[in-house]
Amino acid sequence: MKVYKVIGLMSGTSLDGLDIAYCHISKTLDHWNYSIEHTKSVSYGPELREKLKNAIFLAADELLKFNNWYGSWLGDQVRLFIQDNDLQVDFVASHGHTTHHQPENGLTYQIGSGQHLANVSGCKVVCDFRTNDVSLGGQGAPLVPIGDQLFFSSFDFCLNLGGISNVSFEKGAKRIAYDIGLANMILNYITQKIGLPYDEGGTLASKGKINTTMLQRLNALAYYQLPFPKSTGYEWFTEKVMPIVEETNETTENLLYTSIHHLCDQIALQIKANTNKTENTLFVTGGGALNQFLIQTLKAKLGPDIEVVIPSKILIEYKEALVFALMGVLRIICETNVLSAVTGAKSDSSSGVIFLPQ
Numbered sequence: 001m002k003v004y005k006v007i008g009l010m011s012g013t014s015l016d017g018l019d020i021a022y023c024h025i026s027k028t029l030d031h032w033n034y035s036i037e038h039t040k041s042v043s044y045g046p047e048l049r050e051k052l053k054n055a056i057f058l059a060a061d062e063l064l065k066f067n068n069w070y071g072s073w074l075g076d077q078v079r080l081f082i083q084d085n086d087l088q089v090d091f092v093a094s095h096g097h098t099t100h101h102q103p104e105n106g107l108t109y110q111i112g113s114g115q116h117l118a119n120v121s122g123c124k125v126v127c128d129f130r131t132n133d134v135s136l137g138g139q140g141a142p143l144v145p146i147g148d149q150l151f152f153s154s155f156d157f158c159l160n161l162g163g164i165s166n167v168s169f170e171k172g173a174k175r176i177a178y179d180i181g182l183a184n185m186i187l188n189y190i191t192q193k194i195g196l197p198y199d200e201g202g203t204l205a206s207k208g209k210i211n212t213t214m215l216q217r218l219n220a221l222a223y224y225q226l227p228f229p230k231s232t233g234y235e236w237f238t239e240k241v242m243p244i245v246e247e248t249n250e251t252t253e254n255l256l257y258t259s260i261h262h263l264c265d266q267i268a269l270q271i272k273a274n275t276n277k278t279e280n281t282l283f284v285t286g287g288g289a290l291n292q293f294l295i296q297t298l299k300a301k302l303g304p305d306i307e308v309v310i311p312s313k314i315l316i317e318y319k320e321a322l323v324f325a326l327m328g329v330l331r332i333i334c335e336t337n338v339l340s341a342v343t344g345a346k347s348d349s350s351s352g353v354i355f356l357p358q
Contacts, residue, residue, distance in 0.1 A: 001026050002026060003024050003025070004025045004325075005022070007093070008020070008321035008322055008323070009092065009095060010095045010318075011052075011095065012162045012163050013162060013185055013233060014163035014183075014185060015044060015163070016041075017042050018042040018044070018074070018077060019040075019318055019321040020039065020042065022037045022039070032150040036314055038085045039314060039317070039321075040077075040081055041317065042077055055111065056099055056238075068116050070096075070097065071111070071113030071116030071120075072119075072120050074094060074116075074120075075117040075118070076120055078120075078121040079121045091123055091124035091126060092118075093125075093324045093328025093352075094112055094126070096110030096128070098110050098130075098233060098234070101140070101141070101233035103140055108131060108140040110129075114126075114128065118357040118358070119357050121357070124355070124356055129143055132349050133343050133351055136340070136345035137345050138340060138345025138346075139344055139345075141166075142177050143323070144320055144323045146336075146339060147323030148175070151323075154281075156275075156280040157274075157282045159271075159283065159284045161183045161287065161288025161289055161294070162286040162287060162288070163184050163185035163234075164179050164182065164185060164233065165180040165181060165263060167267070167271070176228065176341060177228075177229075178230050179231045180267055181223060181224060182263045182266070183286070184286075186259045187199060187259055189242070190256055190259065198287075199256055201292045202256075202293025202296075204256050205293050207257075208255070209254050210254075210257065210258050210261060214255070214258045214262075215258050215261060217244045219265060231343075245259075260293065261297060264294065264298045267301075268302050271306060279307070280306045280307070281307045281309055282306055282309065285315060287317070289310050295310065328352065331351065331354070336348040336350055
């Protein structure tokens with residue numbers, strides 16, 4: 001039995017930092033196995049966070065320079081991680097950081113040059129997992145459902161609460177998945193206006209009250225009416241969501257409370273619309289799973305027939321890095337790692353570009 005020793009890298013739309021997970025991945029007959037052996041989270045400083053957030057506005061040459069710099073920075077983080085933990089590594093699987101996501105225009109872009117990452121870290125690198133799917137007419141997102149299918153199929157639904165909320169589930173012998181809409185992106189945006197990176201545990205939100213006008217405006221966003229497959233990102237947030245927050249004259253607590261009720265409304269609608277039995281399990285990961293007030297609100301809206309399962313803190317925080325490690329393995333062995341039933345592409349694919357250190 002071959003055990004792949006892989007470092008998975010994930011930087012998400014919530015902009016809280018880089019997640020690094022050293023994983024052992026193997027296959028026994030038709031069953032994929034994993035263990036997360038070592039982890040590290042590297043927080044982004046204010047300057048880097050702002051640059052990542054505003055990369056969408058950079059001129060093309062400046063964006064390409066940033067892509068190379070960020071790839072080298074990723075390589076430094078990997079090199080230090082390997083040294084600190086004395087690791088043997090087969091390769092690195094890197095998501096990069098999404099700066100542009102416009103599948104309707106045939107465009108998605110994740111910075112973090114694979115060649116620079118490989119050269120600085122000294123490791124083989126698999127990255128750029130989204131572009132091929134978009135070239136096949138897909139959304140290039142979400143990608144994590146392949147991990148839900150191969151690692152977490154015992155749950156009826158898998159919900160990720162990162163910057164964006166996304167869900168995956170089996171329907172008619174196919175994996176279905178899509179971005180539901182908002183999650184931590186709006187919550188962190190609100191708290192950062194008062195100098196806090198996030199609302200720990202939902203403490204501030206729990207003290208708030210509903211702003212009915214804001215809730216109605218958020219629930220009326222056109223994205224929620226689109227059929228799946230669908231995905232969204234920071235462009236949608238800046239264009240459609242940010243103005244609603246800015247035009248609502250409210251306390252931080254009320255803004256957060258209203259936002260949580262909104263995103264839980266939308267999640268509950270999608271889960272209930274796709275239940276096909278009386279009792280269901282919902283497996284929740286991503287930073288939002290650590291927000292107790294959010295989870296409490298979600299449970300109330302879902303009702304008693306849907307069990308909300310919160311795993312270990314390591315899996316909550318590093319599931320996406322783990323799944324990109326798996327995607328890297330599948331790319332190396334030329335097996336499907338992006339599902340057309342999820343993205344809307346004309347075919348499944350084994351996506352990702354391989355770079356060798358020089």
